[in-house]
Amino acid sequence: MTRRRRSLVLALGVLGIGAQACQQEIAAPGACPAFCPSTRIQVVDTIIQGSVSGDSTFRGYVAAHRAASLQLVSEGAAPTSRGVLRFTQFPDSITAVVGGVTEPIVALDSFRITVRVRRRDENRSDLSIALHRLPATVDTTTSVAALVPFFADSTRIAIIDVPADLGADSTLTAVVLPDAFPTFDADERIAAVGIALHGPEPTFLDLGTTEGGRSALLTRFVQVENAANEMEPRSDARSPAVDTFVSEAPPPLPADVLAAGGLPSARSFLRVGLPRSIVDESEVSRATLVLRLAGAVFGAPGDTLQVRADGLAADFGPKSPLAIPRSIPPAAALLVGATGELRLDITQLVRGWRTNQSQPRIIVVRLTPEAGRLGELRFGGSAGALAPFLQITYVPLVAEVQ
Amino acid sequence: MRWGRLLLAAVVVSWGTPLAAQNSVFGIVGLGFPGRPISVPARALGGGTVAFDPLSAVNPAAIAAIRELTVTASLGTSFRSYRSADVAATGLEETRFPLAILAGTVPNTPLTFTASFSTYAERTFQVTTIDTIALRGAPVEVSDRIGSDGGSVDARGALGWQLSRRLSVGVAAHIITGAARLTAKRSFSDSAFIAINQQSVVEFTGFGLSAGAVFAPTPGVRLAASVRTDTKLTERVDERVTRTADLPTSVTGGLMLAPTRGLRLSVTGIWHQWSVSQDGVAPTGARAFDTWEVGTGVQLGGRDLGVSSLPLRIGFRYAQLPFSPTDAQPREIDVTFGSSLPFARNRAVIDFAVERSHRDGAGIRERAWNIGFSFLIRP
Numbered sequence: 001m002t003r004r005r006r007s008l009v010l011a012l013g014v015l016g017i018g019a020q021a022c023q024q025e026i027a028a029p030g031a032c033p034a035f036c037p038s039t040r041i042q043v044v045d046t047i048i049q050g051s052v053s054g055d056s057t058f059r060g061y062v063a064a065h066r067a068a069s070l071q072l073v074s075e076g077a078a079p080t081s082r083g084v085l086r087f088t089q090f091p092d093s094i095t096a097v098v099g100g101v102t103e104p105i106v107a108l109d110s111f112r113i114t115v116r117v118r119r120r121d122e123n124r125s126d127l128s129i130a131l132h133r134l135p136a137t138v139d140t141t142t143s144v145a146a147l148v149p150f151f152a153d154s155t156r157i158a159i160i161d162v163p164a165d166l167g168a169d170s171t172l173t174a175v176v177l178p179d180a181f182p183t184f185d186a187d188e189r190i191a192a193v194g195i196a197l198h199g200p201e202p203t204f205l206d207l208g209t210t211e212g213g214r215s216a217l218l219t220r221f222v223q224v225e226n227a228a229n230e231m232e233p234r235s236d237a238r239s240p241a242v243d244t245f246v247s248e249a250p251p252p253l254p255a256d257v258l259a260a261g262g263l264p265s266a267r268s269f270l271r272v273g274l275p276r277s278i279v280d281e282s283e284v285s286r287a288t289l290v291l292r293l294a295g296a297v298f299g300a301p302g303d304t305l306q307v308r309a310d311g312l313a314a315d316f317g318p319k320s321p322l323a324i325p326r327s328i329p330p331a332a333a334l335l336v337g338a339t340g341e342l343r344l345d346i347t348q349l350v351r352g353w354r355t356n357q358s359q360p361r362i363i364v365v366r367l368t369p370e371a372g373r374l375g376e377l378r379f380g381g382s383a384g385a386l387a388p389f390l391q392i393t394y395v396p397l398v399a400e401v402q
Numbered sequence: 403m404r405w406g407r408l409l410l411a412a413v414v415v416s417w418g419t420p421l422a423a424q425n426s427v428f429g430i431v432g433l434g435f436p437g438r439p440i441s442v443p444a445r446a447l448g449g450g451t452v453a454f455d456p457l458s459a460v461n462p463a464a465i466a467a468i469r470e471l472t473v474t475a476s477l478g479t480s481f482r483s484y485r486s487a488d489v490a491a492t493g494l495e496e497t498r499f500p501l502a503i504l505a506g507t508v509p510n511t512p513l514t515f516t517a518s519f520s521t522y523a524e525r526t527f528q529v530t531t532i533d534t535i536a537l538r539g540a541p542v543e544v545s546d547r548i549g550s551d552g553g554s555v556d557a558r559g560a561l562g563w564q565l566s567r568r569l570s571v572g573v574a575a576h577i578i579t580g581a582a583r584l585t586a587k588r589s590f591s592d593s594a595f596i597a598i599n600q601q602s603v604v605e606f607t608g609f610g611l612s613a614g615a616v617f618a619p620t621p622g623v624r625l626a627a628s629v630r631t632d633t634k635l636t637e638r639v640d641e642r643v644t645r646t647a648d649l650p651t652s653v654t655g656g657l658m659l660a661p662t663r664g665l666r667l668s669v670t671g672i673w674h675q676w677s678v679s680q681d682g683v684a685p686t687g688a689r690a691f692d693t694w695e696v697g698t699g700v701q702l703g704g705r706d707l708g709v710s711s712l713p714l715r716i717g718f719r720y721a722q723l724p725f726s727p728t729d730a731q732p733r734e735i736d737v738t739f740g741s742s743l744p745f746a747r748n749r750a751v752i753d754f755a756v757e758r759s760h761r762d763g764a765g766i767r768e769r770a771w772n773i774g775f776s777f778l779i780r781p
Binding site: 345 | 427428430531537538544597598600686688765
């Protein structure tokens with residue numbers, strides 16, 4: 001064996017022995033208190049009153065016509081809401097799918113109106129939705145008061161029963177005759193429909209929208225004259241150019257009261273001041289923002305609101321971008337009509353403040369999804385008797401294990 | 403080729419076998435579990451040759467026996483279990499590299515030198531506890547794991563001088579350095595509470611000096627003595643001093659007899675004035691005691707005794723331990739044995755030692771198997 005080869009074998013031997021040396025298992029139950037480290041992990045749980053030093057509510061983030069859903073609320077309780085659909089213009093002819101030949105419409109047979117259900121209160125049954133004819137000029141600026149005349153019996157074009165077992169992502173359809181839209185041609189083939197929910201008890205029904213990827217659909221069935229001068233059935237369909245819902249506005253926001261949700265959606269910004277000993281010199285195990293509700297939660301009867309507390313990536317006032325953590329904590333559920341306190345988990349947010357010192361220490365309270373529901377949360381501001389506060393569970397940094 | 407195969411065979415045989423290093427539940431209290439800067443052969447002899455061993459970092463006069471450049475490193479693994487009135491822990495394993503030495507002669511002088519790294523105080527442990535605390539008005543079960551990985555290290559530079567055939571002297575300077583990574587983890591049974599995981603690194607600094615002599619009044623008798631004094635151990639976390647503790651003065655004395663060729667008897671006693679650390683460890687509730695340790699061993703055969711057969715080393719050691727959580731000072735009794743496998747015309751040697759340790763005190767009974775290997779090369 002050459003000297004080089006011997007050296008190689010020796011090196012391999014040392015490496016082999018060293019590799020074994022990496023095994024280690026030293027974790028053991030402590031024979032406490034005598035044979036435990038004197039260091040103790042001290043958990044501190046504290047309520048910090050006055051930790052919210054400034055606040056603002058800004059409204060207008062998402063309007064009803066930009067929401068991912070459209071909430072109908074039946075009559076019998078305040079508030080109620082009604083849906084508004086204005087479909088895009090139908091052409092005056094139909095282009096055949098095969099051959100691309102344009103065929104003039106000779107006769108209008110019927111319409112089929114399809115709406116998609118996103119969510120409902122499964123504890124309510126015997127529901128129906130009534131479809132009403134609306135002026136073709138209806139738009140997103142319309143109001144409940146302006147629509148009242150159009151939700152009369154004389155304008156009703158169809159009633160669709162909602163099956164008791166109807167689940168989410170189901171469809172409801174109604175077929176109406178051309179006289180449902182007597183001014184269809186005069187309105188340049190634009191149709192608009194109002195939707196009202198009816199039931200024995202106050203409840204809600206959420207319908208899909210274009211923004212939510214589940215838009216309503218108006219299908220037109222016609223007769224055309226083909227190239228051989230024969231009558232043939234054809235159909236085409238249009239999505240809504242406007243899909244929104246209208247409701248009575250909640251009462252004005254009192255002084256020292258903040259809001260989240262509603263229409264258009266509102267967000268509340270809470271500026272938080274926490275001691276350095278907690279944020280920078282401790283490890284936060286749990287942080288809770290406690291909001292004290294200013295009255296019962298406003299919204300559709302039986303509905304549950306999802307409330308979130310998020311941080312900001314930068315402070316640009318109302319248009320500040322949100323900082324959504326990689327693992328989004330679950331939103332807090334809040335039943336419409338609830339009173340008392342709402343506790344929001346902000347643990348990840350507060351822990352992030354320690355690692356990212358440039359992040360503004362501002363908490364944004366909002367509903368998710370924004371708009372799409374009538375619900376609005378109102379809670380006390382920092383200057384009032386119902387001021388929010390933080391409850392923090394933390395462990396001061398252990399300087400040395402001894 | 404033969405020696406290479408033997409080495410590989412040793413590695414293969416020991417693969418997956420638990421190797422043992424020096425650590426103990428008694429290292430949780432005080433400044434840690436004191437390291438033993440001794441070679442594997444000396445460990446196999448119960449520490450009986452420590453005062454004379456040039457490859458142990460105790461008596462700087464012993465290095466005068468160095469004749470050529472020598473490199474050695476050792477590793478050890480411990481398999482431990484301990485029991486108290488309430489707790490029993492088994493299956494504990496730890497591996498460390500407790501000693502590495504470079505030794506040789508200083509050219510054109512009668513001096514010899516060594517540079518070594520050894521464990522000064524081992525502070526490696528992980529302790530788990532379970533408790534129930536009230537949080538936000540509800541009981542929550544918490545599981546804590548507090549650990550430390552590392553310890554203080556003794557970096558020694560020593561010079562030896564053989565004044566005559568009978569007398570050698572030596573001096574050494576010690577720098578105490580090293581670090582331990584500290585962890586404190588707490589997990590909660592309620593998932594609403596995020597687990598806590600804190601880490602920091604404590605760095606150790608300190609200095610020491612030692613001097614010694616080896617005297618051989620007759621060819622078969624050798625006497626040795628050394629003294630070492632250390633300053634303070636300073637512990638820093640993030641540049642902030644978190645603790646200082648006085649370090650002990652140590653006195654070592656030894657006797658070695660070689661009544662006949664191929665037989666060597668040895669005994670070494672060491673006294674450490676660990677009680678000076680009391681003020682430093684008191685805040686943690688620990689007590690510091692002066693310690694005595696006495697080790698004795700017998701070696702039969704071996705090339706270092708002029709016999710071609712493989713050596714057999716057996717030893718016995720009694721030691722007091724310096725730190726305790728109570729007024730009762732713990733003690734340790736070791737029974738040891740070991741041998742050596744020379745290769746390449748004795749230019750490479752693998753030594754091994756096996757120790758059975760019994761440690762008792764302050765309500766704890768600890769039992770350990772410590773297995774040490776060292777690899778020596780004379781290039």
